[in-house]
Amino acid sequence: MLDEAKPLLIKRYASRRLYNTETSDYVTLEDIAGFIRAGREVKIVDLKSGDDLTRSYLLQIIAEHESRGESVLPLGVLTDLVRSYTGSAQSVVPDFLAMSFEMLRSGQSKIVENMTVMNPMSQMPGFKAMREQQAAFFKAMTGGWTAPPDTSPDPSEAAPSEPQSREELDAIRAQLSEMQEMLSKLNK
Structure with missing residues (x-):
């Protein structure tokens, strides 16, 4: 192994x-x-x-x-990254990016923890589908960096591996845009 x-x-x-x-x-x-x-x-x-x-x-x-058109980084973020290679932002940007991705991974873990079988909501109709959508969203957000822990009571309830609906991608783009704005503010 x-x-x-x-x-x-x-x-x-x-x-x-x-x-x-x-x-x-x-x-x-x-x-x-x-x-x-x-x-x-x-x-x-x-x-x-x-x-x-x-x-x-x-x-x-x-x-x-x-x-190839698989754009994850908006043009503004790329522009800000280029700008960050000069001046005082150079020392702040790597830490900011690392913290942002760590918060994304941490948030993913916390939400998955809250969605365990012990959650009273798990008995509500449609909960399984909602949990699968969330798992798909997390996978889309992280690009497969880390898989959320499997909290399903049995393997047949595991989240699908090919999510990425238009709404999920739009949500990802919105979040990246927010990160771009925060990065722009740091450069000022």
Whole structure:
């Protein structure tokens, strides 16, 4: 069994091919994105120099998704990120982004905890469907970063894995827009 506690080591050869050291095969950027969506940490290093290339490859994955029209980051957020590389905002922005994503993950966990079987609302008609919609929303919001703990009494009640209705995506965009506004205020 693979040790998912430590990062998956990917080695980049001089030919720029990426090699998964656990499975002894070559992988693509899309494969790496899949590992991350599944909750796995990755570390990409240059075989010859030993340099850590993880940040560069993660940015490349994001850029590829954005260029294919899978936009998660509104133009204003991207603009603010570029602006943050100069001046005093450079020191604040990484902490702000890290805290924002941590709050998102934490909020997800707390809401799921409140939606346990012990909740009196769980006996109400339609509760199961509402819980599945919430799980789908959390998955859409986090892009698969972390799966909410399974609080279902039996596996047949697990949330569907392919949610993302138009309303859920609109809610995500609204929340990202709010984050953009907060980031803009920090830059002023």
